[in-house]
Amino acid sequence: MDSSTNGVKPGRATLATIAEAAGVSIATVSKVVNGRQDVSPGTRAMVEDLLRQHYYTGRGGSRQPCVEVVFAGPLAAYSNEVMEGVLQAAAEPGVAIMLSKGRIGSTPTAWALGVAKAGRSAVISVSNEMAEEDATALARAGVPLVVIDPLTPAGADVISVGSTNYFGGISAAEHLLSLGHTRLAYLGGGADAGCNQARWQGFRSTLEAAGHPVTPDRVRHGTFRYAWGVAGGEQLLALESPPTAVFAGSDEIALGLIEACRRRGVRVPEDLSVVGFDDTQLAEICSPPLTVVRQPLREMGSVALRTALRLAAGAAVDSHHVELATSLVVRASSAPPSSSARVP
Amino acid sequence: MDSSTNGVKPGRATLATIAEAAGVSIATVSKVVNGRQDVSPGTRAMVEDLLRQHYYTGRGGSRQPCVEVVFAGPLAAYSNEVMEGVLQAAAEPGVAIMLSKGRIGSTPTAWALGVAKAGRSAVISVSNEMAEEDATALARAGVPLVVIDPLTPAGADVISVGSTNYFGGISAAEHLLSLGHTRLAYLGGGADAGCNQARWQGFRSTLEAAGHPVTPDRVRHGTFRYAWGVAGGEQLLALESPPTAVFAGSDEIALGLIEACRRRGVRVPEDLSVVGFDDTQLAEICSPPLTVVRQPLREMGSVALRTALRLAAGAAVDSHHVELATSLVVRASSAPPSSSARVP
DNA sequence: CTGAAAGCGCTTACAG
DNA sequence: CTGAAAGCGCTTACAG
CATH class of the missing domain: 3.40.50.2300 (Response regulator)
Known part of the structure; x- marks a missing residue:
C-alpha cells in the first residue's frame, strides 16, 4: 500500500478538497486548521489526518521551504x-x-x-x-x-x-599500536552517549585482541567539551603509570588534553601521542595539528x-x-x- | 516631518487601503504586488512607495518575523x-x-x-x-x-x-611594551580592510611614540585566515632579526603563527610572545591559551x-x-x- | 458540535 | 495601461 498517493488528488488541496474527503463542511475544516475549540475531538482528528495526507498548505501555497x-x-x-x-x-x-x-x-x-x-x-x-x-x-x-x-x-x-563510530575506535587503536604504543588510554565524552560508547568499544576490543588491554584507571568518560579534556587529561597524566598515547572522544577533548600536557611540561607527541575524533577546523588549526578519526560532518x-x-x-x-x-x-x-x- | 507615521492609518493595510491612497483601483495595486508587467512605470513606482509606507504585508498578515x-x-x-x-x-x-x-x-x-x-x-x-x-x-x-x-x-x-579597533591596537602595543619587548611585529589581515588598518595604526602609533617603531620588514598584511598566519609567520621568523613579539590581526592568524613557531622549534611564549585579536573560542582552547585583544563579538x-x-x-x-x-x-x-x- | 450564508481580501480574464 | 466584475479561498457570527 502506497500511502503517499493514497487517494490524494493532484493540485493544491483547498479547504473544499478536505471537506469533501472528510464529509464535513468547509467551515468545520477551517475551524480545525485554525485550532478553534468548537469541534469534536473525533472530527478534529479525522480532519487533521486528511490535511496531512493532502499536504494542505493554506492560501499562501508553499512559501519558500x-x-x-x-x-x-x-x-x-x-x-x-x-x-x-x-x-x-x-x-x-x-x-x-x-x-x-x-x-x-x-x-x-x-x-x-x-x-x-x-x-x-x-x-x-x-x-x-x-x-x-x-x-x-x-x-x-x-x-x-x-x-x-x-x-x-x-x-x-x-x-x-x-x-x-565503532570502526573509528578500531582505527585509532590500530594507528597507535602500529606506532608501538602499549600503554593506552581513552578520554571519552558523555558516558551515556551512544557514539561515545561505540568509539570506546571499538578502541577497547582492538587493544584487548592485541594483548594490550586498557586498564580501568586509563578510561574516563565525561563530556565532549574542552573543559573536560583539561580536567580528565590531568587525571590521566597524574597516574602512577601514565599512558603514552590517548584516544580522545572529540577534538575539543583532545585540545583540553594537550593543554593539560602543556601545564605539566609533557610534550606532544614526543612524550604523549594524542588522537582526536571529528576532524573539525580545530584539528587543523591547533598546534601540533591533530591526528584524528575523521567523521564526515559536512x-x-x-x-x-x-x-x-x-x-x-x-x-x-x-x-x-x-x-x-x-x-x-x-x-x-x-x-x-x-x-x-x-x-x- | 515624521515620515514613519505620515498618513498611515492604523490597522493592517489591505489592497483597498493602498488603492485609495494611490487613487487607483484595487486591481492595479494587486498587479504591482504580483510584479505583473501591465502597469505603467509611474503608477508602479507610486504604488510601491505606498505599499512600503503602509507596511503592506499581504493576507497572511505578519508571519513570524x-x-x-x-x-x-x-x-x-x-x-x-x-x-x-x-x-x-x-x-x-x-x-x-x-x-x-x-x-x-x-x-x-x-x-x-x-x-x-x-x-x-x-x-x-x-x-x-x-x-x-x-x-x-x-x-x-x-x-x-x-x-x-x-x-x-x-x-x-x-x-x-x-x-x-584602533584602541585595540594601542592596548596590544602597551601590553607588549610593558613586558619589555622592543622588537615587535604586526601580522595583519586584509590590507584593505578598515578594521585591519585601524588595528595596525593603533599598534604602530603607540610603538613609535615609545621609541620602538615597527620596521617595515616586520609588517605583513594578508588575510584573516589561519593559512596566512602560517605563511606570514614563517616570513617573520625567517627575518635576520626576528621579532620577540607579534600582534596578529585575528585569532586564526595567531594560531597559524604559533604553528609556524612549532615547525621551527620556536617556543611560545618563551621565545616569542603572541597577541591575537577577537577572543573567539579558539583563543581559550589553543595551547598555549592566547593573550588577545577581545572584541565583544556576541x-x-x-x-x-x-x-x-x-x-x-x-x-x-x-x-x-x-x-x-x-x-x-x-x-x-x-x-x-x-x-x-x-x-x- | 455543525454548517448555511454573508462577507473579506485577493486575483484575473476581459472590455475599453 | 486601467478598472469593473466575476469568482476563489477563507473566516466567522449565528441559527439550529
Whole structure:
C-alpha cells in the first residue's frame, strides 16, 4: 500500500478538497486548521489526518521551504562543519535554513505546533538531548525530524544520520599500536552517549585482541567539551603509570588534553601521542595539528538535509539510520613512544 | 516631518487601503504586488512607495518575523560568537534567524527582491565584502541592512556595528611594551580592510611614540585566515632579526603563527610572545591559551539584531555606526622576552 | 458540535 | 495601461 498517493488528488488541496474527503463542511475544516475549540475531538482528528495526507498548505501555497536546524548546546567547531554541509545541500533546491536553540521554556506540544505553524518543512536536530517528548510532539504536529549523531541509539521511529563510530575506535587503536604504543588510554565524552560508547568499544576490543588491554584507571568518560579534556587529561597524566598515547572522544577533548600536557611540561607527541575524533577546523588549526578519526560532518549535514526534504515531500525513506564512513587522518600529534617509555 | 507615521492609518493595510491612497483601483495595486508587467512605470513606482509606507504585508498578515544573517566566507569560530549574540537577542522577541551565504549566482536585484518576497524583516551582513550593489538593491527592495565589522569604512548610508579597533591596537602595543619587548611585529589581515588598518595604526602609533617603531620588514598584511598566519609567520621568523613579539590581526592568524613557531622549534611564549585579536573560542582552547585583544563579538551580534529590528519597525536609528569597546585578555601566549633577546 | 450564508481580501480574464 | 466584475479561498457570527 502506497500511502503517499493514497487517494490524494493532484493540485493544491483547498479547504473544499478536505471537506469533501472528510464529509464535513468547509467551515468545520477551517475551524480545525485554525485550532478553534468548537469541534469534536473525533472530527478534529479525522480532519487533521486528511490535511496531512493532502499536504494542505493554506492560501499562501508553499512559501519558500524552510528547514530548522536545532543545536541545543553552544555553537562550536563541530556545528560549523555540520552547518556547512546543510547549507551546501540547501543551496541548490533553494531551501532556507533556520538556526535555533530548540525548545526553551515552553511545552513540547506548544513548541512543535509553533514550528509547524511557522511553516517549517522539517527539523534537523544535531547531536543533542532532544527529549522523547519533543520528537513525539513534532511527529504529532506533522513535522518530519532527522537527528544527526544521536546521543541515544536510534529509536525505532527516529530517522538519524551518524558515522561508523565503532570502526573509528578500531582505527585509532590500530594507528597507535602500529606506532608501538602499549600503554593506552581513552578520554571519552558523555558516558551515556551512544557514539561515545561505540568509539570506546571499538578502541577497547582492538587493544584487548592485541594483548594490550586498557586498564580501568586509563578510561574516563565525561563530556565532549574542552573543559573536560583539561580536567580528565590531568587525571590521566597524574597516574602512577601514565599512558603514552590517548584516544580522545572529540577534538575539543583532545585540545583540553594537550593543554593539560602543556601545564605539566609533557610534550606532544614526543612524550604523549594524542588522537582526536571529528576532524573539525580545530584539528587543523591547533598546534601540533591533530591526528584524528575523521567523521564526515559536512556530508552528514548534507545527507540530513536531503533526507529531511524527502520526508517533507512525503516520500518514504529506505533506511532509518544512515551511517557514513570514518577515516583516519594522521597529522603531527601522534608519534612512536619515546625510548624511555617504550622500555619500561 | 515624521515620515514613519505620515498618513498611515492604523490597522493592517489591505489592497483597498493602498488603492485609495494611490487613487487607483484595487486591481492595479494587486498587479504591482504580483510584479505583473501591465502597469505603467509611474503608477508602479507610486504604488510601491505606498505599499512600503503602509507596511503592506499581504493576507497572511505578519508571519513570524525573520532576519537573515549572511556570512560570505566559511563559518568559523568568529561566526559562532556573532551568531550566539544574534540568537540570544532574537530569542526574547521570538524572531527567527536564517543563515545564508548571501547572493550566489544571481543578480543583486533578483537576490534582493527574493529576500523581500520571502518576507525577511532585515538582513545582517557579517564581516564580508557585500558589494555596494547588493546593499543598494536591498535598500531599493525595502529591506533594512546592518553590517557587522565592515571591511570598508562605514559608508554614509550603511548602518554598521564594530569595535574600537584602533584602541585595540594601542592596548596590544602597551601590553607588549610593558613586558619589555622592543622588537615587535604586526601580522595583519586584509590590507584593505578598515578594521585591519585601524588595528595596525593603533599598534604602530603607540610603538613609535615609545621609541620602538615597527620596521617595515616586520609588517605583513594578508588575510584573516589561519593559512596566512602560517605563511606570514614563517616570513617573520625567517627575518635576520626576528621579532620577540607579534600582534596578529585575528585569532586564526595567531594560531597559524604559533604553528609556524612549532615547525621551527620556536617556543611560545618563551621565545616569542603572541597577541591575537577577537577572543573567539579558539583563543581559550589553543595551547598555549592566547593573550588577545577581545572584541565583544556576541554583543556586536546582539546589537546588530536589535538595530535590524528597529529599522524593520520603521524607527529611526540614532547612530549610523555603533562601536563597542575592546579589552585586553592576558593568557599564556605572552611573556617577557627571554634574556638572550632582551640583551641583543 | 455543525454548517448555511454573508462577507473579506485577493486575483484575473476581459472590455475599453 | 486601467478598472469593473466575476469568482476563489477563507473566516466567522449565528441559527439550529
